[in-house]
Amino acid sequence: MCWNSRSELRGDASAETVNLADMPVISVDAPALKLGYGIRAENTFWCKQGVLRTSELRDSLDEQIVADVAASILLNYPFNASTERLDDAYAPESRLHIELNNRLAAYPEQLLGSQFKAVFSALTETIEAFDKAPNAFRKVVNPFAGGNPVRTPFYAVFMAFFELIIRKEQTPTDVKAIMHALKNIAEILKTESHYVRTADREKNINKTIGLIQKFFTRRDPPLLAHGAGLSLDFENSLRRSKIETPRYEFKQGIYNLDDRRSKSTNMGTRIAEIACSMANIGPDATSYIFLGVADKKADADRIIELDGVATVEIGGLHVVGIDRETRLVKQTVDVYLRSLIAEIRNTQLSEPLKSALLGAVDTVEYRGLSVVRFTVPQQQEISWVGEGSFIREGSSTLPASPKQIAATIQRFTK
Numbered sequence: 001m002c003w004n005s006r007s008e009l010r011g012d013a014s015a016e017t018v019n020l021a022d023m024p025v026i027s028v029d030a031p032a033l034k035l036g037y038g039i040r041a042e043n044t045f046w047c048k049q050g051v052l053r054t055s056e057l058r059d060s061l062d063e064q065i066v067a068d069v070a071a072s073i074l075l076n077y078p079f080n081a082s083t084e085r086l087d088d089a090y091a092p093e094s095r096l097h098i099e100l101n102n103r104l105a106a107y108p109e110q111l112l113g114s115q116f117k118a119v120f121s122a123l124t125e126t127i128e129a130f131d132k133a134p135n136a137f138r139k140v141v142n143p144f145a146g147g148n149p150v151r152t153p154f155y156a157v158f159m160a161f162f163e164l165i166i167r168k169e170q171t172p173t174d175v176k177a178i179m180h181a182l183k184n185i186a187e188i189l190k191t192e193s194h195y196v197r198t199a200d201r202e203k204n205i206n207k208t209i210g211l212i213q214k215f216f217t218r219r220d221p222p223l224l225a226h227g228a229g230l231s232l233d234f235e236n237s238l239r240r241s242k243i244e245t246p247r248y249e250f251k252q253g254i255y256n257l258d259d260r261r262s263k264s265t266n267m268g269t270r271i272a273e274i275a276c277s278m279a280n281i282g283p284d285a286t287s288y289i290f291l292g293v294a295d296k297k298a299d300a301d302r303i304i305e306l307d308g309v310a311t312v313e314i315g316g317l318h319v320v321g322i323d324r325e326t327r328l329v330k331q332t333v334d335v336y337l338r339s340l341i342a343e344i345r346n347t348q349l350s351e352p353l354k355s356a357l358l359g360a361v362d363t364v365e366y367r368g369l370s371v372v373r374f375t376v377p378q379q380q381e382i383s384w385v386g387e388g389s390f391i392r393e394g395s396s397t398l399p400a401s402p403k404q405i406a407a408t409i410q411r412f413t414k
């Protein structure tokens with residue numbers, strides 16, 4: 001990773017994320033264009049929360065915000081951003097460009113992207129848990145802004161969250177108190193028409209930390225590797241799955257949607273077969289299995305009827321969570337998950353895939369719903385379930401024929 005193009009640091013507004021760690025590229029439609037693809041600009045975080053106008057998004061000001069934040073993280077002090085300073089950051093011979101490149105090289109691979117996403121996820125979840133309406137963030141931090149963007153408050157709040165979540169390894173515990181503490185914070189922040197000096201930005205961040213830090217507590221494991229910190233990755237996975245179908249599998253849960261709510265008797269075996277088929281895609285493929293996402297609207301509607309869950313629709317998929325099932329059987333999420341992991345452990349899924357699969361299980365907290373994510377990591381040889389193997393055709397998992405097994409083995413020996 002190197003600091004050598006604006007595109008590498010662009011906040012992919014449609015995915016509400018940062019292009020620092022293999023983010024999907026999704027087009028954005030402005031209201032006047034209506035090109036019929038991607039996500040509309042007004043529905044992105046930047047415009048929905050009033051951080052940017054749609055015209056500013058079209059002019060790539062989201063790139064500037066992300067580059068500004070990334071530079072501040074790398075330099076370990078608030079970057080006094082302006083158009084000229086950002087241009088200097090991308091000038092190959094400039095001292096600033098060289099320093100940023102050196103600092104970026106010192107970061108472990110993908111760490112900056114992971115940190116950014118964890119903080120962005122936590123901030124997004126905090127805002128939407130408080131108020132899902134458009135412009136919720138702007139109405140809180142500057143209720144008198146009208147239609148004006150709130151870039152300065154966003155920077156201060158984001159960097160305050162970064163300090164508390166990443167550097168102090170804390171997590172927000174009272175979202176209502178946090179948002180109330182940020183009420184009209186724009187009034188006490190130092191702003192300038194062109195740019196804000198480093199010293200003033202540092203004061204802005206410290207003021208923001210002072211207002212909200214008592215509503216954060218230390219969490220083990222830290223937010224970076226758990227829960228809400230994964231929500232951006234999760235949302236991106238749902239969007240990416242439409243064009244990379246074989247690498248994604250979605251299950252609504254382990255209990256059937258009949259009136260008896262009977263438990264699926266072979267879910268552990270089924271997950272093992274799916275993982276096997278995904279691992280056999282090839283040595284360069286990392287894939288994912290999600291539990292708590294319905295891929296059929298009929299299933300989502302049935303879950304609403306049975307469990308009264310407020311589901312979330314993203315790109316034709318429906319987040320339904322597994323909390324409803326834990327309540328059904330009066331279990332905690334941990335007990336529910338341990339039982340499922342035990343089922344998978346008892347299957348004949350081959351090693352090293354089995355250990356790798358069971359060692360990469362996350363619980364994603366998304367808008368109040370818990371979703372289980374199994375990561376199927378890259379493998380260096382064909383995987384098996386007992387004496388047989390499986391392949392992936394689109395979103396289907398099928399037993400591999402002898403010819404298909406031979407072809408799969410060849411795929412790993414090239």
